[in-house]
Amino acid sequence: MSHPPAAQPPRPVRRVVSALRDIGAGLAMWRLALSLGWLDIRLRYRGSALGPLWLTLSSAIMIGSMGLIYGRLFHIDLRGYLPYLALSMILWQVGISGVLGEACTCFTDAERMIRSVRLPFFLQAMRMMVRNAIVFGHNIVVPLGVFVMFGIWHGADMLMAVPGIALWLVDGLAAALLLGSICARFRDIPPIVASVVQVAFYVTPVMWSASQMKGRDWWFELNPFYPLLEVVRGPLLGQVPVMRIWAEAGLGSGLLCLAALYVFSRSRSQLAFWV
Numbered sequence: 001m002s003h004p005p006a007a008q009p010p011r012p013v014r015r016v017v018s019a020l021r022d023i024g025a026g027l028a029m030w031r032l033a034l035s036l037g038w039l040d041i042r043l044r045y046r047g048s049a050l051g052p053l054w055l056t057l058s059s060a061i062m063i064g065s066m067g068l069i070y071g072r073l074f075h076i077d078l079r080g081y082l083p084y085l086a087l088s089m090i091l092w093q094v095g096i097s098g099v100l101g102e103a104c105t106c107f108t109d110a111e112r113m114i115r116s117v118r119l120p121f122f123l124q125a126m127r128m129m130v131r132n133a134i135v136f137g138h139n140i141v142v143p144l145g146v147f148v149m150f151g152i153w154h155g156a157d158m159l160m161a162v163p164g165i166a167l168w169l170v171d172g173l174a175a176a177l178l179l180g181s182i183c184a185r186f187r188d189i190p191p192i193v194a195s196v197v198q199v200a201f202y203v204t205p206v207m208w209s210a211s212q213m214k215g216r217d218w219w220f221e222l223n224p225f226y227p228l229l230e231v232v233r234g235p236l237l238g239q240v241p242v243m244r245i246w247a248e249a250g251l252g253s254g255l256l257c258l259a260a261l262y263v264f265s266r267s268r269s270q271l272a273f274w275v
Contacts, residue, residue, distance in 0.1 A: 012265075019265035026122025033123055037130025053138060060142045063089055070207065079150050086143035087233055088206045094136045095232070096225060097197050099172045102128050104190040106180035111275040121264075121271055125176035129169065143236075154238030164231035164249070171228065171253050178260035181267040184274040200225050224252045 009017075026033070045054075066089075067082040103125075107114065110124045147153065183189045204225045220226045227241075227248040234241040267274075 015265040015268070016261065019261060019268055022120045022264075022268060023122045026120035026126055029120065029123050030126065033126035034130055036123075036127040037134065040127070040131045041134050055135060056138050056141055059090060059093070059139050060145070063142060063146075066207070083143065083146050083150060083152055084209065084237060085207065086146045087236055088229070090136075090139045090143055091229060091233055092201060092204070092206050094132065094139050095168055096229070097201070098135065099129070099132050099168075100175060100179065100193060100197055101190075102132060103172070103175040103179040104183040104193055106176040107184045107271055108180075108187075108275050114272055114275055121268060122173075122177070125173050125180065128176050129172045132172070154236070157238050157240055158236050160235035160240050161232050164235070167231060167249060167253055168228070171256055174253070174257045174260035177264040178256065181263050181271065184271055185267065204229065221248070228252065 063082075063086045067078060067085050070076065070085070071078045071081055102109075106124050106128045107121065110127070113119065114121070114124070179189070179193065183193075200223070204223055205220075206229075210220060210226075227245045230241050230245050231249045234245070
């Protein structure tokens with residue numbers, strides 16, 4: 001006697017399961033992601049004498065110039081302002097702006113590999129994060145040098161930045177799945193993302209401090225970049241964020257991951273045709 005076929009789960013559930021399997025398969029290929037990310041950096045700076053160190057040099061010149069100019073204009077003590085500015089600029093340029101910019105082209109930049117080799121799409125997100133982690137490693141030398149120059153060291157409090165960096169890693173991968181999928185389908189999205197990030201730079205405490213608002217900082221709660229920036233910057237500057245900041249950063253990251261999983265699960269089957 002034949003048994004009736006087992007009922008198939010709903011289509012949205014199958015999509016999510018397939019997306020999670022793709023993520024799991026990509027994580028299992030972390031060594032390949034490391035190799036591809038390192039290869040990207042080598043190819044990007046092929047023929048250059050200093051390679052990625054040009055980024056370190058240009059960042060040092062820019063931060064030094066801005067620190068001196070703004071310090072004199074606003075009569076700010078450089079010992080307090082320059083470490084804050086150096087750390088904030090590097091975290092924003094590489095950790096936020098750089099990651100979001102490359103997240104938009106995460107899949108389209110890997111068009112040849114996606115069309116010629118069947119690999120997990122999540123591998124391209126990991127590859128992008130490895131690439132940005134290497135660039136971040138070259139640029140973080142600038143604020144560390146400023147800390148050494150002024151004799152700044154906050155001891156064990158600086159270790160509180162490690163959970164924040166881990167949160168940034170998860171957010172970067174989620175942003176790659178979300179923005180990479182959308183931008184593969186709609187090529188007008190990357191300039192829009194770049195414009196939004198540029199506006200966010202001026203309304204987020206990067207060049208200026210939140211303490212300068214003197215109690216008028218209620219609108220920071222509406223800026224998703226502020227708590228994300230603060231959970232890494234605060235501990236490195238000896239200012240451990242309050243639990244409210246951690247909760248806001250965690251909530252924003254959770255919503256980003258859910259949105260990324262939803263969009264990636266719906267677009268995964270079409271990505272190879274869109275890139």
